Amino acid sequence: MLVAQAVSVQDTAAFGELIRRHQSQVRNFLRKLTGDLSAADDMAQDCFLHAWNKLQTFTGRGSFIGWLLKIAYTTFLQSKRKSKRYAEILDEAGYVAQTESRSYTPRQDEISDLDKFLAVLTEDERAIMVMSYACGLSHREIGDATGLPVGTVKSVIFRGKEKIRKNFDIKDHQYG
């Protein structure tokens, strides 16, 4: 309803309400992905601006949050590519690059168990695990968001779980 209103009359107030409803999930997703609060919030802002421009492409087939997280993930990947290119340019120019790698680097004084788990995962695994366990997206929605087949999503989740089990020596009886 709000989406339709925002699309039909380019209603920024309706879109503002959509941001208020979903900002927490989008920012949480990007924070877990980057481990950097301010970078994640900048990306979240960019994500919502992109979402505004692409609002007409939302067909309503999946959930709105799934569609938003797809844009958030794309924004994250674009930002990563940009900073990589920036580092390359600095490198070519002979500077020692001091750019953020956008890898998972939480502050040392507030490392949680989750941070430790996320640190052993690759970027794709991290994104998919966060979408699945933190944002509650279905495998199909994750597939739509990442552009991967559902089977691949399942195997990435399986691999991620294996890594967590292996790296932290977690036995079956220790859940819960």
Add this chain to the structure above:
Amino acid sequence: MISKIINMVDRMKDAEDRWLESMFQSEPIADDGFSDRVVWRLWRRIWIRRLTLPAAMLIGGAVAIKPAMQLVLVGSRLLNAVPQELFVAPAAWISQLPIILFAGTVLVIGMLSARMLEE
């Protein structure tokens, strides 16, 4: 027996999933003006887009007005240099303009009708 094992495996998986969900859960982030900041950026973008074309037209017009005036003056001088006989023929056509327009309209309608019939 096999089904019991499958059920047990499922239960184990569920327990693991539930455990992971609880690990991945985090407190909701307070808005703290975040949405207002995004909406403000959005407004700024919309207004910049809306104002860009009129502003460009104004600036372009201000820059182009002097050369344009000079062009008009040069054009009028050139027209004075053209022999007067050249203007006589077009003046004669003006009296026949309604007939020319009528013929043109009939021709266009005829062509369109022919095309419709073809289709």
